[in-house]
Amino acid sequence: MEKTFLMVKPDGVKRGLIGEIVSRFENKGYTLNRLKMVTPSVEVAEAHYAEHKEKPFFGELVEFLTSGPVVAMEWEGEDIVAVSRLMIGKTKPLDAQPGTIRGDFASTMSQNVIHGSDSVASAERELAIWFAEIASHVS
């Protein structure tokens, strides 16, 4: 079964949206395998957003992600990578449809409540970063 990495970002946690977000994926029928609340280190934040390293907003992105606790999660279900991206909605507020998480709860590009892996390969990479210490405990 396909797995993905979903994360309630610091703004989502501060705004009290953890329950709302978890509910949407539970109601969809997906399975929550792993969850942890953590304030990310700069190292983890930079690894997570490595593909954006050269972008002008990279510094701001890392600063935001490390600004407070996030909820990091592993979810599982049929075609969950693509479907969860539909449920999350587009990155640009103007494109995020009502009914999606960002369409309903986010009004800016930089603070947009939730992250979801954009491919199966990204999901594997991100789950390895965020749940590395769990993996090393069991290995």
Ligand code: IDP
């Ligand atoms: P995604 O989160 O929808 O997958 P990405 O393009 O991977 O979008 O960008 C990662 C995150 O970086 C976005 O969620 C958003 O918070 C932030 N971001 C993307 N583009 C910009 C930008 O042009 N200015 C500021 N922040 C941005």
